[in-house]
Amino acid sequence: MVTQSIPTVDLSPFCHENGGDEAVKKRAIEEVGRACSEYGFFQVVNHGVPLGLLARALELSQLFFDYPLEEKLKASPIPGAPLSLGYTKQIEHLTDNNEYILMFTPESSFNVYPENPPEYGEVLREMFPHFKKIALIVESIISQCLGLPPNFLRDYNNIRTWDVMAALHYTPATDGDGNVSGQSEHKDSNCISFVYQDDVGGLEVNKDGKWIPITPNEGTLVVNIGDVIQVLSNDKFKSATHRVVRPIGKSRNSYAFFYNVDGEKWVEPLPQFTEAVGEPPKYRGFFYKEYALLRLKNREEPPARVEDMINLNYYAIPTLKNG
Ligand SMILES: O=C(O)CCC(=O)C(=O)O
Numbered sequence: 001m002v003t004q005s006i007p008t009v010d011l012s013p014f015c016h017e018n019g020g021d022e023a024v025k026k027r028a029i030e031e032v033g034r035a036c037s038e039y040g041f042f043q044v045v046n047h048g049v050p051l052g053l054l055a056r057a058l059e060l061s062q063l064f065f066d067y068p069l070e071e072k073l074k075a076s077p078i079p080g081a082p083l084s085l086g087y088t089k090q091i092e093h094l095t096d097n098n099e100y101i102l103m104f105t106p107e108s109s110f111n112v113y114p115e116n117p118p119e120y121g122e123v124l125r126e127m128f129p130h131f132k133k134i135a136l137i138v139e140s141i142i143s144q145c146l147g148l149p150p151n152f153l154r155d156y157n158n159i160r161t162w163d164v165m166a167a168l169h170y171t172p173a174t175d176g177d178g179n180v181s182g183q184s185e186h187k188d189s190n191c192i193s194f195v196y197q198d199d200v201g202g203l204e205v206n207k208d209g210k211w212i213p214i215t216p217n218e219g220t221l222v223v224n225i226g227d228v229i230q231v232l233s234n235d236k237f238k239s240a241t242h243r244v245v246r247p248i249g250k251s252r253n254s255y256a257f258f259y260n261v262d263g264e265k266w267v268e269p270l271p272q273f274t275e276a277v278g279e280p281p282k283y284r285g286f287f288y289k290e291y292a293l294l295r296l297k298n299r300e301e302p303p304a305r306v307e308d309m310i311n312l313n314y315y316a317i318p319t320l321k322n323g
């Protein structure tokens with residue numbers, strides 16, 4: 001059997017204060033471009049997020065999520081916050097089995113941090129700016145892969161208040177109950193996502209109908225393209241379908257950073273990928289907050305049938321076949 005694996009790109013030349021080797025950077029950009037067209041996913045090493053901090057964050061997650069529900073609920077979201085920031089357990093009637101802590105940038109007054117373990121809140125606050133830093137670097141690489149100026153995506157949206165970090169925990173699947181879903185197949189609605197998973201594994205990406213497991217690696221962050229990039233690029237880079245499978249008998253922890261655009265941002269295919277190349281737009285435009293709300297509703301009030309979940313097709317412009 002041939003096992004496929006998604007490409008890994010070394011980001012060290014981009015993390016140099018005084019600029020890295022241009023030829024090496026160019027090769028890395030080409031690699032990312034290929035990975036984005038082929039998989040919508042890639043992995044990065046030498047990304048600058050301290051590995052000791054990532055390891056500590058996973059340890060603290062394990063301690064926190066092992067607490068009784070009563071303790072975890074002490075970090076419940078503040079009513080009226082724009083998003084359920086703090087601790088949430090996925091509602092019982094969903095097949096997905098996970099619980100998580102969500103946070104905005106540490107400056108946000110909506111964040112709710114666990115009081116225990118005592119160090120946890122501090123470590124969560126410390127992680128956020130590291131993710132933000134690497135996201136800015138990757139955003140610039142993706143701009144260039146799309147043939148746009150390095151600062152194009154940053155100039156398009158420079159408001160960082162919608163970025164979200166998640167500490168996720170998946171309970172072990174039990175042998176024989178048939179439900180191994182941690183997160184059912186989905187595409188991320190945001191711009192670019194970053195995932196750090198523990199050594200248990202379970203993240204899988206779909207390529208041409210086949211599920212490819214993403215093997216965990218201590219120094220590696222997983223990166224994937226979200227729906228916003230798919231719309232802006234008029235499908236040049238597609239947001240990849242992925243899922244989390246819960247291993248039997250093993251609890252799994254991960255961190256995800258959802259690099260986003262501001263809710264007020266108007267998202268539509270860019271002229272560079274439509275008019276300039278004679279392609280019709282594949283999506284009608286929308287305010288990002290409108291789509292984000294629809295996606296949130298999927299989660300909080302899921303429709304009876306999975307096929308009724310709202311996704312990007314909601315904005316797709318039907319193509320006229322045969323003239
Ligand atoms: O936990 C993971 O590894 C991935 C999580 C994910 O895909 C998501 O939260 O959108």
Ligand SMILES: [Fe+2]
Pocket residue numbers: 186187188193242
């Ligand atoms: Fe995801």
